[in-house]
Amino acid sequence: MAKHLAGIAKAGADVNAVVGGYLRDLAFVQSSQQKMFGYKRAAAAILALDLPLSELVGPDGTLPRIAGIGPGSTRVIREILDTGQCPTVEHAIDERGKRTDIEERRRLRQHFLSRAEVRRVLTDSGFTGPTLHQYRGDLQMHSEWSDGSPTVREIADACLQRGYHYAAVTDHSYGLKIAGGMSMADAVQQRIAIDEVNAQLGHRFKLLQGIEANIDADGQLDLTDDEAATFDLVLAAPHSRLRRSDDQTSRMLAAIAHPAVRILAHPRGRMSGSRAGVLANWDAVFASAAQRGVAIEIDGDPARQDLDHTLASRARDAGCIFALDSDAHTTAQLSYAETAIAHARLARIPADRIVNYWPLDRLLAWLSNPRSARPLARPTVTATRSADVDRP
Numbered sequence: 001m002a003k004h005l006a007g008i009a010k011a012g013a014d015v016n017a018v019v020g021g022y023l024r025d026l027a028f029v030q031s032s033q034q035k036m037f038g039y040k041r042a043a044a045a046i047l048a049l050d051l052p053l054s055e056l057v058g059p060d061g062t063l064p065r066i067a068g069i070g071p072g073s074t075r076v077i078r079e080i081l082d083t084g085q086c087p088t089v090e091h092a093i094d095e096r097g098k099r100t101d102i103e104e105r106r107r108l109r110q111h112f113l114s115r116a117e118v119r120r121v122l123t124d125s126g127f128t129g130p131t132l133h134q135y136r137g138d139l140q141m142h143s144e145w146s147d148g149s150p151t152v153r154e155i156a157d158a159c160l161q162r163g164y165h166y167a168a169v170t171d172h173s174y175g176l177k178i179a180g181g182m183s184m185a186d187a188v189q190q191r192i193a194i195d196e197v198n199a200q201l202g203h204r205f206k207l208l209q210g211i212e213a214n215i216d217a218d219g220q221l222d223l224t225d226d227e228a229a230t231f232d233l234v235l236a237a238p239h240s241r242l243r244r245s246d247d248q249t250s251r252m253l254a255a256i257a258h259p260a261v262r263i264l265a266h267p268r269g270r271m272s273g274s275r276a277g278v279l280a281n282w283d284a285v286f287a288s289a290a291q292r293g294v295a296i297e298i299d300g301d302p303a304r305q306d307l308d309h310t311l312a313s314r315a316r317d318a319g320c321i322f323a324l325d326s327d328a329h330t331t332a333q334l335s336y337a338e339t340a341i342a343h344a345r346l347a348r349i350p351a352d353r354i355v356n357y358w359p360l361d362r363l364l365a366w367l368s369n370p371r372s373a374r375p376l377a378r379p380t381v382t383a384t385r386s387a388d389v390d391r392p
């Protein structure tokens with residue numbers, strides 16, 4: 001076996017995630033901000049590649065030119081492709097006394113897929129789960145009405161281009177000021193704009209008006225019951241208390257118990273390499289969601305990937321239904337739904353358990369009565385001791 005191929009084998013299946021991780025390690029040991037940003041950009045470029053580096057390397061071991069990759073990053077990539085490891089980065093970490101910090105960041109990068117790995121999983125016939133082709137509509141995205149950039153019409157057009165039958169615009173509710181939360185007065189105007197889009201597109205496409213409500217410290221939402229009732233779909237998601245070490249099971253159970261909530265969105269609020277998000281007894285949360293017909297989201301934003309496939313398979317065992325969403329803030333980011341689909345395939349979740357694969361009439365029936373989606377498997381949870389709280 002050629003030297004570089006032996007190294008790739010050692011680096012594991014998702015070689016771009018391994019390389020991206022080392023480049024991020026290198027970014028965080030730099031003393032110059034400029035160099036730090038350079039290595040971060042390089043990591044982002046590798047993680048966003050459509051193909052694994054192992055397929056891009058020539059027969060003689062040479063790398064193609066990749067935008068955003070300088071000589072320092074190229075040396076790191078070469079080392080990993082040749083040996084499966086990166087002594088250059090490990091040495092830099094120890095030299096700068098950053099071992100503890102970097103190990104923590106590595107722990108917070110577990111179970112994140114690179115774009116190339118997402119594409120591989122989508123076409124791997126070894127998985128029988130949901131396909132991109134059958135995906136009918138995306139149920140979390142942001143428009144110009146909160147912190148996203150597209151108009152609702154641009155969203156509908158982009159979704160149609162992706163072959164979707166429906167989608168939900170889910171801007172932030174007014175309680176989340178930092179994300180440009182939408183006032184209820186604006187929500188009335190947005191509804192008019194959405195009605196216009198639906199009138200123009202007719203039976204070809206249905207745009208729903210959803211809202212991403214913020215879960216407060218006690219598990220309550222940032223809008224009243226009457227306000228929640230004006231939307232077609234209510235997502236609840238945590239955006240605070242995401243770096244704490246205490247158990248927040250009761251907070252998540254309270255959010256799921258809210259009668260308006262249909263999707264628990266980015267359930268942990270984790271961020272790649274930066275924070276673990278909410279700690280809870282997730283098996284208890286999943287059991288309650290399954291019983292109430294609340295869908296557990298797999299958020300496909302590459303920095304979130306929340307739930308990831310390991311936790312999603314526990315939600316599958318609990319009998320949950322799922323939502324696979326992009327959490328897009330631009331129309332280009334609608335492709336993030338593919339990350340969510342890849343995790344669902346890895347977790348072996350049947351397409352029938354995923355609301356984005358349901359025809360519109362079934363989706364609407366579930367939105368009006370979530371218990372119409374009854375548990376599809378017996379919950380396996382028997383104990384809810386606090387000792388069961390997951391440590392990431």
Ligand SMILES: [Zn+2]
Nearest residue numbers: 212237239266
């Ligand atoms: Zn959110």
